[in-house]
Amino acid sequence: MRDLFATLPDDPPPLPPGYLEGVLTRGRRSVRRHRTATAAVWAVVVLVLTVLVVPGVPWPVRPAAPSTEPSLPDRFAGYSILTSTVASAPPGRAIALYGYGNGESFNMFQPLVVGADGDTYRRVDAMEERDRPSALLSPDGTRVLLGDERGATGDLILVDLTTGKRRSIPVGDPVGVRLLAWSPDGRHVAFSAAPLTNSGEFGSVNVVEAEVARTGALRLLDLSTGRSTEVPAMKPAWTAAFAPDSRRIAVQVGQVAHLIDLDGREYGTVQIPRGRELAAEVGWSPDGRFLATVPWIHEGPLNGTTGGDTGHHGTFLWKVGDVEFVPVTGSGTPPAPVPDVVQLLGWRSTGSVVIATIDAVGHVSLAEVQLDGGTRRTLARFDTGRTCELGMQSCQLFDLHLATGLLPDLTVRSAGRARRGPWPMLLNAVIGVVVLGSAYLLWRRTNASTRPRGRNGRPAW
Template sequence: MTPDQGRTGQEPTAHEPTDRSPAPNAAPSLRPLVAEDVYRLALPGDPTLHPAGDRIVYTLTTQDAERDRPVTELWEVDAVAGPARRLTTGPSDSSARWSPDGDRLAFLRAPEAGDGPAQLHVMPASGGATLPLTELPLGAGAPVWSPDGTRIAFSAPVTPSDTIDPNAPLVIDRVDHKIDGLGRRGDIHVHVHVLDTRTGKTTRHTNGEFDAGSPAWSPDGRQLAFVAASGPDADLTGHSAAYVLDLEDGEPAEGAEGADRPRRAPSLRPLGSGMATAGAVTWFPDASALLVTGNASIRASHLRLFRVPLDGGPTVDLTAEFDRNVMPGGGGYPGAPATPVGDAVVFCAREHGSTRLYRLELDGTITRLPLTPDAGVAGCSIAEKVGRAAVTLADVDTFGEIAVIDLATGVATRRTEHTAEALAGVLVRRTQAREFVISDGTRVDGYLMRDPDAPTPGPLLVDLHGGPHNAWARHADPYHPYHQILAALGWTILTLNIRGSDGYGEEFFTAALGAWGKADERDVLEPVAELIAEGLVDPARVALTGYSYGGYLTCWLSARSDVFAAAVPGGVVTDLRTVLGPSDCGGLLVDSELLDEQALVANSPITEVARVTVPTLILHGAADDRCPPAQAEQWFHALRTRGVPVRLVLYPGQSHLFILDGRPSHRVDYTRRVVAWVTEHTSSRNAL
C-alpha cells in the first residue's frame, strides 16, 4: 500500500498476512533504507478486541506526502484468519472502542480540513453510516462505554464561557498553564462528561479549576471512577488522586445551563492513602476496590499497581516486591493500562528495554507471558470470555504489528504485515545485544547495529535516549531511520541503556537522581573506549547524538570529553535554571529529578560550555513546550560566540514529540541532517 491510497473514497483494501521468513541481515535483493522511506511507514496501534474475541479494530498511521501530515485510519482484522481491511479513510480517526454488545464502534474523528477538534462518532459494527455524537466547542476525549451500552463517559476540555478568544489576554494563576503539543491553555480545564446514547444529551459531571480524566465505569454502571489533581496547589505539588462519583447523586452546579451542565456530587473525596499520584484507574470485578496505577512519592520512581478499597481501608501495593516499572502507556512510552481478568490482573512492565505482558495473581505471584524474545508490547485489549488479548507487538523485523495472544499459554499470533508491505524490497537491519561492564561494576546494556562486512575500524554514532527514564529496545525502530542509513554507509550504531534507564530495577532507575550527567557519563564514555580498544571503531570518527534527555547529555558530554568529532543534540535542555518556568513539566523538576537546587547550576551543560570544541548541530521543535526552544538558542549562542562550528535548525509548529508524530517532511529533514552532519565532520577530522 502506498501512503496516498485510501483517501479518495475507494473500496476498502484487503491485506492478507504473509508467511515471510525474517530477512537475513544483508541480502543482495534488498536495498538500504533511505530518508524518504519515512513517507512509506505504516504503523498500527491501539487495538480494540471485540467482546466475542473474534475481531480487532486498530489504528493505522501512514504519511500523506502531498499534504505533509500523518494520516490515521481505522482498520479491522479477524482474530484468527483472513486479511486486514480499511474501515475508515481518516485523516484523523482514533480511540476506537466496541460497545459491550459488540454492535457499535465509538471513536474519535477530527475534521478533514483539520479545522476543529476531534469529536465522538459511532458506526455500526456491520458497517454503514458514521454518526457524530458530540459537537463540543473544544472537542471530546476517548470513549468509555457503560456496561449496558447506553452511555459513554469521556473527558473533554472546557472553559467557563465555552469559547476561546485568541486575542484575549491570558490570565495565569497556576504553573501548569501550558501543555506540550497543545500550547498555552489559559482557563481551559479537562472534566468528566457522560453522553446518553439514547437521547444524545451530554452532561458534565465534574467542575472546577482542576483537571479530571481517565473515567472508568463500575461493574453495575452506577458509579464512575476518575483521576483528578484537585488540590489547591496541585500544580506545585504534583499530587493527584482517584475519586468515585455516584451518578445518581448530586445537583446541577450553580449557574450551569445547557446540555453539558456540570453536576456537583456531595461527597467527592480522594481515595488511596499513602499515594502521591494516581494515573490509570479501573475497577476490580466485585466493585469493592479500584485498581490504580500510581506512585507513593513525587520523587522519580517506578510506577506501581495499588488496590484502593472503596470503604476507606488500607491501600495495598500489589507490586511492592516486583522490581520493575509498570507501563500504562503514553507518548513515547509503550504499554497499556492494567486490566483485571477474573482473579488476576494483566499489566505491562518494561524488562531490559522491552515492554512485556505480566500476570498478577491474587496471592501476589507475578509471571511474565512467554512472548517472543526481544518483542515489545504497546496497547492491549482483552476479551476475558475467550481468554484472548489483542496487542501491538514489535520485534526485531517489524516496527509493530497487530497480534493475538492466548492468555493461558502466552502464544502470540501475528495478524498483520504492515511493515513488510510498506517497506517491500527494503532491508531493515537488526541490532545485536551487547553488555558493557563499567569500571564501578555496573552492567550497562547496549545494542549494536552494523554491516558485518563493513571495514574496521570504522565510524561510530552513539545515540542516547530521552526520559531520562526511557530505554532502547532491540526490536525494529521506525523513529530513528538514520541508524539504518548510517549502518549501510559502514557506520556502527551504538545505543545504550545507561543509568536511569527503565527495565533494570528501581536502584538502576534512580541511579542518576540529583546527579544528571555526572552519574551516567561513564556509562557512555567507557563503552566507546571499549569498542575503540577492540579495533571496531576509529577513534577519530566518533559522533554523538541524542534527543530530550539524550540531547541534554549530548551537550554535557561534548563539554566533558574530547572523544567526539561531531555532536547532534535534539530537543535539548542546556540550562536547568532557566527551564523551570518555561517548561510544561519544569515546576516539578527539582522535587522529582534533581532533588537539590544546587544541581541546577552544577549539572547544567551551560556551566561547562567554555570547554566545548566539537562541531554541533542543534535540532529543535520551534513549538516545544517541554524543552523550550530558548534552551537550544542559548546553546547555539554560547558556541557561536566562542567560535565553535555550530548550526541551529528550528522546525516551525513542531512540539517536543515531533520526531515521533510530526510533519513527515520535518522528520525526513531531521534524518538527512543527522546523516550529513556526522559524515561531514567525522570525515574532515579523519583527514587531519
C-alpha cells in the same frame, strides 16, 4: 517498373532440390515456436497476476465470525504498508486497538485493530483522517470511538468494526475533547470537554488533550440516545473509570476520586495518594472494592490541583512503574502492589490483571499477573524489530487498549499469517501496469526472436 520487369529472364533459374519443402518446414517450425512463446508469455502473465494482484482485489469481505472464546495472538505481526482499512474490509470484533510505527525519519504511524477471532489486522481509517487522535475501544471489541485533536470538534465518531460504518455523535458547540472511559455494558462513555482558548487547528495533537485536562468538565454520553450530559462539579476531570455495574463512575479531580452515579450525584470520595492517579479506563476492580492507581507519567504540577500529564496519547510505552490499590470504602486489605508495569490494561478476574511490560531492550509484552502471589504469565509479544520506516527504524507502540469485556474468557492462540485484507487500489493499479507492460515487452522480444532472418540479420518481414 515495367522496364524493371522487362530485364528479368523469361525462365528463372531452377530452385535447388528440396528447397520448397525446407522453406515450408522451417515456416511451420517458426510458427510453432512463435505460438509456443506467445502462450508461455501469457501463461506467465496470468500466473503473476494471480499471485500478486488477486490477493489485493477488494472482493466483498465478511468479518470474522465470533468464536466461542475470544483470543489473543501470542505474537503481534509487524508493520506493513499493505494493511487494509476498516471501511474497506470490516474486521469484526477486535481484541486490541493501538498505535504502531515510528516518526524518526518519516511519519509512518498506523492506528490498528487486531481481531479477537483470528489474525486480522486493519487500519482505523477514520482515525487517520482525523490525524490519529486518541480513541477508545468498546469493552466487547465491536466499536471504536474517537474525537478530534486537531482542534475543537462538534462531534465524536463511532466506528462499527463489524460493518465498517461510522456514526457522527454531536456534542454541541465545538469543544476540545479528551476521552476518558467506556462503561462495561457498552452504553455510556465519560469524556472531558472544554472550550479552547486557541482558535484554529493546532500543530501538535497533544495540545488539545493537555488544555482540556486543565479546564475540562466531565460529560457523560449515552450512546443509545446520542445525548451527553455535563457534570460541571467534576472539573477539571482528570481521569475516570466505571464501576463493574456500569451505574457508577470514579472521576479524579486533583488528588480525589469522586464517586458519582450516572445522574452526576456524588455519594463518596476516595483519596488518591500524592504522585499517583487513577488508572485510566480500568481503574475499578471487578468486585468493586478497590481502585487501581499508577504513578504520574510526568512529574511536576500541571495545574493548581493536579499532577503530571497522563501522557497516554502519543507517548510510546516505555516508563515502568507499579500498580497500587486503594480501598473504595476505606476498609479492607488491598492487594500487594504490582511492580514492573508500563500500563494496566484490564482485569481477567478479581484476582488477576493484564498489564503491558517492557524488557531491557525495549520489547513490549502483555502479561497476566496474579495478585495473591505476584506470579505472571506472558500472553503476547509485539514485534518491535526494525520493520518500520522502510526497515530503518524499530517500531514503537502507543495508545494501547484491550477489549476489557473479553478478558475474562480470553485464550491465547498461536499467531498465524497476518490477514491484512485487500491491498490499496492504487497499488493494484501500479502492479497491473508493471506486469502488463513487462509482458508486452517480453512478447515483443520473443516475437522478434522467432522471425526468419535475412542475409543482413534483420527480420525477413
